[in-house]
Amino acid sequence: xxxxxxxxxxxxxxxxxxxxxxxxxxxxxxxxxxxxxxxxxxxxxxxxxxxxxxxxxxxxxxxxxxxxxxxxxxxxxxxxxxxxxxxxxxxxxxxxxxxxxxxxxxxxxxxxxxxxxxxxxxxxxxxxxxxxxxxxxxxxxxxxxxxxxxxxxxxxxxxxxxxxxxxxxxxxxxxxxxxxxxxxxxxxxxxxxxxxxxxxxxxxxxxxxxxxxxxxxxxxxxxxxxxxxxxxxxxxxxxxxxxxxxxxxxxxxxxxxxxxxxxxxxxxxxxxxxxxxxxxxxxxxxxxxxxxxxxxxxxxxxxxxxxxxxxxxxxxxxxxxxxxxxxxxxxxxxxxxxxxxxxxxx
Amino acid sequence: xxxxxxxxxxxxxxxxxxxxxxxxxxxxxxxxxxxxxxxxxxxxxxxxxxxxxxxxxxxxxxxxxxxxxxxxxxxxxxxxxxxxxxxxxxxxxxxxxxxxxxxxxxxxxxxxxxxxxxxxxxxxxxxxxxxxxxxxxxxxxxxxxxxxxxxxxxxxxxxxxxxxxxxxxxxxxxxxxxxxxxxxxxxxxxxxxxxxxxxxxxxxxxxxxxxxxxxxxxxxxxxxxxxxxxxxxxxxxxxxxxxxxxxxxxxxxxxxxxxxxxxxxxxxxxxxxxxxxxxxxxxxxxxxxxxxxxxxxxxxxxxxxxxxxxxxxxxxxxxxxxxxxxxxxxx
Amino acid sequence: xxxxxxxxxxxxxxxxxxxxxxxxxxxxxxxxxxxxxxxxxxxxxxxxxxxxxxxxxxxxxxxxxxxxxxxxxxxxxxxxxxxxxxxxxxxxxxxxxxxxxxxxxxxxxxxxxxxxxxxxxxxxxxxxxxxxxxxxxxxxxxxxxxxxxxxxxxxxxxxxxxxxxxxxxxxxxxxxxxxxxxxxxxxxxxxxxxxxxxxxxxxxxxxxxxxxxxxxxxxxxxxxxxxxxxxxxxxxxxxxxxxxxxxxxxxxxxxxxxxxxxxxxxxxxxxxxxxxxxxxxxxxxxxxxxxxxxxxxxxxxxxxxxxxxxxxx
Numbered sequence: 001x002x003x004x005x006x007x008x009x010x011x012x013x014x015x016x017x018x019x020x021x022x023x024x025x026x027x028x029x030x031x032x033x034x035x036x037x038x039x040x041x042x043x044x045x046x047x048x049x050x051x052x053x054x055x056x057x058x059x060x061x062x063x064x065x066x067x068x069x070x071x072x073x074x075x076x077x078x079x080x081x082x083x084x085x086x087x088x089x090x091x092x093x094x095x096x097x098x099x100x101x102x103x104x105x106x107x108x109x110x111x112x113x114x115x116x117x118x119x120x121x122x123x124x125x126x127x128x129x130x131x132x133x134x135x136x137x138x139x140x141x142x143x144x145x146x147x148x149x150x151x152x153x154x155x156x157x158x159x160x161x162x163x164x165x166x167x168x169x170x171x172x173x174x175x176x177x178x179x180x181x182x183x184x185x186x187x188x189x190x191x192x193x194x195x196x197x198x199x200x201x202x203x204x205x206x207x208x209x210x211x212x213x214x215x216x217x218x219x220x221x222x223x224x225x226x227x228x229x230x231x232x233x234x235x236x237x238x239x240x241x242x243x244x245x246x247x248x249x250x251x252x253x254x255x256x257x258x259x260x261x262x263x264x265x266x267x268x269x270x271x272x273x274x275x276x277x278x279x280x281x282x283x284x285x286x287x288x289x290x291x292x293x294x295x296x297x298x299x300x301x302x303x304x305x306x307x308x309x310x311x312x313x314x315x316x317x318x319x320x321x322x323x324x325x326x327x328x329x330x331x332x333x334x335x336x337x338x339x340x341x342x343x344x345x346x
Numbered sequence: 347x348x349x350x351x352x353x354x355x356x357x358x359x360x361x362x363x364x365x366x367x368x369x370x371x372x373x374x375x376x377x378x379x380x381x382x383x384x385x386x387x388x389x390x391x392x393x394x395x396x397x398x399x400x401x402x403x404x405x406x407x408x409x410x411x412x413x414x415x416x417x418x419x420x421x422x423x424x425x426x427x428x429x430x431x432x433x434x435x436x437x438x439x440x441x442x443x444x445x446x447x448x449x450x451x452x453x454x455x456x457x458x459x460x461x462x463x464x465x466x467x468x469x470x471x472x473x474x475x476x477x478x479x480x481x482x483x484x485x486x487x488x489x490x491x492x493x494x495x496x497x498x499x500x501x502x503x504x505x506x507x508x509x510x511x512x513x514x515x516x517x518x519x520x521x522x523x524x525x526x527x528x529x530x531x532x533x534x535x536x537x538x539x540x541x542x543x544x545x546x547x548x549x550x551x552x553x554x555x556x557x558x559x560x561x562x563x564x565x566x567x568x569x570x571x572x573x574x575x576x577x578x579x580x581x582x583x584x585x586x587x588x589x590x591x592x593x594x595x596x597x598x599x600x601x602x603x604x605x606x607x608x609x610x611x612x613x614x615x616x617x618x619x620x621x622x623x624x625x626x627x628x629x630x631x632x633x634x635x636x637x638x639x640x641x642x643x644x645x646x647x648x649x650x651x652x653x654x655x656x657x658x659x660x661x662x663x664x665x666x667x668x669x670x671x672x673x674x675x676x677x
Numbered sequence: 678x679x680x681x682x683x684x685x686x687x688x689x690x691x692x693x694x695x696x697x698x699x700x701x702x703x704x705x706x707x708x709x710x711x712x713x714x715x716x717x718x719x720x721x722x723x724x725x726x727x728x729x730x731x732x733x734x735x736x737x738x739x740x741x742x743x744x745x746x747x748x749x750x751x752x753x754x755x756x757x758x759x760x761x762x763x764x765x766x767x768x769x770x771x772x773x774x775x776x777x778x779x780x781x782x783x784x785x786x787x788x789x790x791x792x793x794x795x796x797x798x799x800x801x802x803x804x805x806x807x808x809x810x811x812x813x814x815x816x817x818x819x820x821x822x823x824x825x826x827x828x829x830x831x832x833x834x835x836x837x838x839x840x841x842x843x844x845x846x847x848x849x850x851x852x853x854x855x856x857x858x859x860x861x862x863x864x865x866x867x868x869x870x871x872x873x874x875x876x877x878x879x880x881x882x883x884x885x886x887x888x889x890x891x892x893x894x895x896x897x898x899x900x901x902x903x904x905x906x907x908x909x910x911x912x913x914x915x916x917x918x919x920x921x922x923x924x925x926x927x928x929x930x931x932x933x934x935x936x937x938x939x940x941x942x943x944x945x946x947x948x949x950x951x952x953x954x955x956x957x958x959x960x961x962x963x964x965x966x967x968x969x970x971x972x973x974x975x976x977x978x979x980x981x982x983x984x985x986x987x988x989x990x
Contacts, residue, residue, distance in 0.1 A: 019404075057888060084893060092890030099888070104881035108980055109904050118899075119889045154979040167885065174889055291377070300373040325374045518692040520919075520963030523956055530944060530952060531703050607821035614823050615925060616945040630823060637831055638841075646827065654820045661819035 003034040006177065006210055007056065012069035012079065014051055014060065014234075023281050025051045025064065027234040027289075033178070033210060038201075040213040040221040040242075042257070043231035046278050049214045052231070053180045055079070057095050058087040092174035093123045098200075100183040102163035106155040112166050113151030119173040135173065141206070142169040143199055161192035165199065172203055179209045185220060197223055218261060222246065227314070230254050233279050233289035240315030246338055248331075250309075250317040252297075253290045255331050264334045272334070288319065296321060296329050397676035398592060401669065408666030411659040418656065422475035425468070432465035434472035434624050439463065448642055457648045460632060470648050473624040474656065480540055480609050480625070481602035481660075487544045489598050492551025499552060500559030501578065513553060521546045525608060529617035536619065543608050551597060558590055592671030599664030603657035610653070626653045682972060689968045696960045701744050704953050705737065712949055714761050753954035758946050759939075765954035769936060775845065776923030776935030783855045784917050787862030794863065795870025799878065799905075800897065810867055817864035826926050829857050843931040854931045858924050862916055869912060873905035911974040915966030922962045 014026035025048045033039060041049045054060050056071060058081055071078040073094065081087055099105040107115060116135040120126055126134055132151070139147035142165040155163055164184065171179055181200060185193035201224060204211050213224060221228055222242060229239040230253065238251040249255055258264070259272040276293040279285055288294070291301035298320050300306075309322035321329050403409055425431060432438070438446045438459065445463035449455055457466035499509040524546050532538035571580075606626065612618045613627030614634075621628055626649050633646030669675055710716045712731065713724070728734050732743055747754065753765040760768055794813075797806040817825070833853055834841045840850040877883065878901055886896050928938030936955070943951035 059884065059887060088890055088892060090890075091888060097885070097888040099881060099885055101881060105885045107882040107886070107900055107904065109907065109978065110900075118886075118891060122890050156980045170885065170889055295379040297377045297379065298374050299377045302377060303373070320374065323374065325370050327374065327376070514688055515692045515695060518689065518964045518967055519696055520960055522925075523696075523960050523963070526940075526944070527700060527703060527956055531706055603819050610821040610823050611926075615929075615941045630827075634823075634827055637827065643831070646831075650824045650827070654816075654824060657821065658815060658819045661815055 003037065005032045006035040006073070007033040008070075008072040009033075010070045010072070012052070012055065012071065013067045014048075014055060014064055015067045016061070016064045018063065018282075021282050024285070025234050025281060026055070027285065028069065029231075029234070029236050030069075031229060031236060031239070033212065035177075035210055036208065037226045038204065038211045038213070038224055039227045039229060040215060040225035041229045041231055041236075042215055042218060042221055044216060044257075044278060046281075047231040048234035048281075049231045050182055051234075053097075053182065053212060053214060056178070056180065057091050057097060059091075059097075092119060092171075092176065094176055095178040095180060096171040096174045096176035098164070098167050098171050098179065098181045098184050101187045102160055102167050103187065105167055106163060108155050111152050111154055112158070116151075116166070116170050116173050119170050123174045135169075138169045138173050139166075141172070141203065142166070143195075144169070160188055161195065164188060164192075164196055168196075168199065168203065172207060175207070177210060178212065179204070180212045180214070182214045183216070184213070186215070186217070193220070194223075200224065218246075218258070230257065233285065234281060235289065235318065237290065237319070238317040240311070240317075244312065244315040248311075248315075249335060250311055250315075250322055250331075251290075251319045252294045252321065254317075255335060256293075258338065259332055259334050261338075264337050298326060394673065394676075397673070398670045401675055402667055405666045405670070408663050412663050415656065415659045415663070418474065419478060422471050422478065425471045432468045434468040435464065435622060437463045438465065448636075448645075450641065451644060458644055460645055461636065466629075466645060466648060469624040469629060470626075470652055473626045473629045473649060474652055476536065476619070476623060476625040477606045477609055477627065477653070478602075478656070480536060480543075481605040483536075483540045484543045484547060484605035485598040485601035487540065488547040488551055488601055489594055491544065491548035493555055493594065495548065496552035496555025497559065500556035509556070513549065516546070517549055517553075519546065522611075525612065526615070526617065529612050534612075534617060534619055536623065539609060539612065539619065542612075543605055547601065547604075551594070554593070554597070555590060558593075592667065596664050596668040596671060599660055599667060603660045606653065606657055626656075678975060681975060685968060685971055689964050692964055693961060696964075697745070697748060697957060698741065700953055700956055700960075701741060702737070704949055705733075705740070707947075707949055709733075710947060712757055714758055748957075753957070754950040756943075756948055756951050758948040759943050759951050765951055768951070769939070769954065769958065772923075772934055772936045772939050775933060776928070776937060777921050779851065779855055779858065779927075779933065779935065780917075780921030780923065782851070783858035784862065784920055786856065786859040787866055787920075790859070791863040791866030792870055795867040796874065796897070796902065798867060798871040799874035799901070810871070814864045814868045817861055818868070822861060822926055825860070826857050826930055829853060830930055841931075843933040845934075850931075854927045854933055858920060858927050862920060865912075865916065866909075869909050870905060873908050874901050877901045877904045907974060907977050910977055911970040914969035914973065915963065918962045918966040918969075922959060 009029060009031045012026055012029045013024070016023040016025050029052060041052065043049045051060065051064065055066055056073075056078060058078070060066075066079045069079060073090070078090065081090075106112065113132065113135060116138065117131045120131045120134050120138075124131070124134065135151060136147045139150060144150055144162060144165055150158075155166070158166060164187075168184075179200075184200065185196050188196060197220065200211065203209065211224075213220065215221060225242055227239065227241050228245040229236045230245065230251065231237070232253045238245060238249065238254045245254060246258070249258060256272075256274040260274060262271055265271045274293060279289050279292070286305075287303050288297070288301040288306055291297040294301065300320050304320075306318045306320045306323075308316040308318050310316050311322070320326055426434070432455070438455075440446055446455075446459050447461055447463050449459040449463075451458040451466075455465050455467060457470055460466055460469065495509070498505055499513075500506075525542055528542035528545060529539065532542065609618065609625060610627040610630060613625065613631050618627050618631070619625050621632075629649035630646065630653065633643075633649060636642040637646045709724070709728065712733065713719060713727065716724075719727070725734070732740060735743070751766070755761075756763050756765055756768055794806065794810050797803060798810040801807060830841065830853065833839070837852070839852055840847060843850050843854060874897075883896060883900060886900055887893075891899075923933075923935040923937030923939075925937040925941055927933065928935045929941045932938065936958075940952075940955045940959075943955065
């Protein structure tokens, strides 16, 4: 059975203007999100993964604009939305978000009861005691004990992990179809991370959510995602199921990314790190953005942007190495180790 | 802009052409890997001071005002030396020995004369000099004292509690009261005014420095310095102060208009400089006495305009510098 | 909270005690003319006798002790020159009501105009209000008050046909001093509110509120304004109390018979006891303002127990 496409992004371009200069944050990204799936978007900081998902909710900073492409959701093109009124039909109600740092993403001067009820009253059309009851129910769902008492408390009375549960409760209280988790565990202790991830998985099933994770932690990806999209310099360079991307990656950037996993290092040897720095997105990028850092770069990589080459029906990568004319290159040896060793964490 | 576009376009074309002539075999051969080229893609050439200066100079208003203030400052010093200038304190008489009182602006006395026949033009510049002198002296003293106390307060942990308690008490004393009380007791002169204003002014600076130091003190790079055995003094001067310098400069720029304003205030309530020393404060006070007579209002306007210009300029420059020194505003 | 209140109260008392000591000691350094109505006509013996009767020849510690006892009894001494032999507190008591009334009126004006200006500027939607507000704030905070107070008095009296001097019976004579008095507060309130609201707007919880679908209007109202008001509360009592205690400039410019004008008057006439009493009262007002501000802010912010006690504000 072919899964339904719930959200479809085509050739999306986002530009930021910073003091007269233009930054090309998203450079023609296409992505289909399937209903009920769990997609992880990975990439180093600055690769545009956060900006990309913010466009789904109209949450770009004021100096950022969508300059091309479309985001189709429910028969509407979100990329064409201009007014706040239009966005309010989507934000929370259809797509909700969990932010990275639970220490700062709650209003310190409002009780968490208020902050959850605010979402419930907006999107579930419940008010007063009914909203409160629902809030208590949701708090229980996210694993907060004694919810009635906790409702009246302020964020500072909660630990980091508990606050993230509250943030998740707020997102879930909107009853969204899609839940975007922007680095949901980055700011948390390792022990808490696993709890939060398993909670998110539970809630996904319970509330029939489609989830999008943004992360740079490949351990998180392996734990929660069905599919993985690898972003580099404002572009998805490789996308496929978890197994495909981890066990038979095709893009040199994905190779480099996986090689830098500490788990793949050999004791006594230096850990692998990707040479160089990400490209300056203020400048127009020609060809493959990763070429200057890519030991396997072809001359054509400097001239022409590679198209997507289909590896399997679910697996695509943007690299000239997949062109039949290209020389055959084997992925670095360490990638093979992944298959044997699996992931240490999660 | 258009020119640059054209230029990059031609460079691209030349590359394209050379590649267009390539065969597929060539195109799909390895380009080779150059570690240096990989590093070059990043945005690494950032310098805090250069960016601060750049951002500041983008603010045209502030730069213009800075230049004008510089010109005024120099002018107040060279004005008495210029030819055809009158003395600021000499009383001028006409042919009959009568004082040239309240003469409206004319070719001889550009800003007119005051109620006892002194040249207002010279007095305004002389007064501006006095007021700026007070402003700079106060700003400098406050900064030095504030930095010294702040660094001690923030960096020497043993002193923290004591200093905090002292601060809490001193900070509760209203500044105006200190100003009035000390000016009341001390005989008014430029130095006593400066002392009275500095008595409380350094507190804010010290608190700011202390807070910044406490914030930065335990940051990793300082911890690392200490672990390597760098002496405290060196950590303060190398790691902490440079970070604070821009904010200190901004505070000094803002202390100047405040000090000038305080001088006006003290003069107004009768605790200012003696009339023999022209200052913007007592020029305005003199002008105020005569302002009900419409013909004599120029005696209030000239000093008031110069005063407003000077204080607003420093205020805008200080704030522009504050914006520029904030790394968030750097590209 | 109770512990903090007690601690803070004690701190204020200590400060007040220190100020009283300093003020009293400094006053002893003043020329003795300030203790006599007709200094020039007295001979040396009369002066010594009078000083002795006032207790001014006692050793300083004894004088200080007597001074504390006096103050604790609410006795601030008698006026020497301004209105000889009338208790200072009585003179001040006569003057205070006008200052308080005018101060309250101007605070009301400042809140009504300043807060909306700050909000309009923080929202940044309207270029006009942003530009106007910034220019206004720069002007008011940079230019010494004397200058614009003078200009207002000079021109507005003509334009609006209101009297140039104050009289209690003529309501139109209240307008200019009250509005002038409100100007700095309008600028400060707008400036503070704008700054704090912009600070709040950049925080993560605003992003989360937007992400959950709260409209900008409600975010402004329920989150930003409320949170920005908390740090403002710390300054409000001081600014209100100072305004109510009378403006030195305004009252002397318009001859308002209030406390601020009185201070200028007694300074110029060197009435030592009056200066001492007024300085003490103004200090107390300032200290009480700061105390109230700190307590109010603590009461409004639930994070109290987490903020460090005893740190510098």
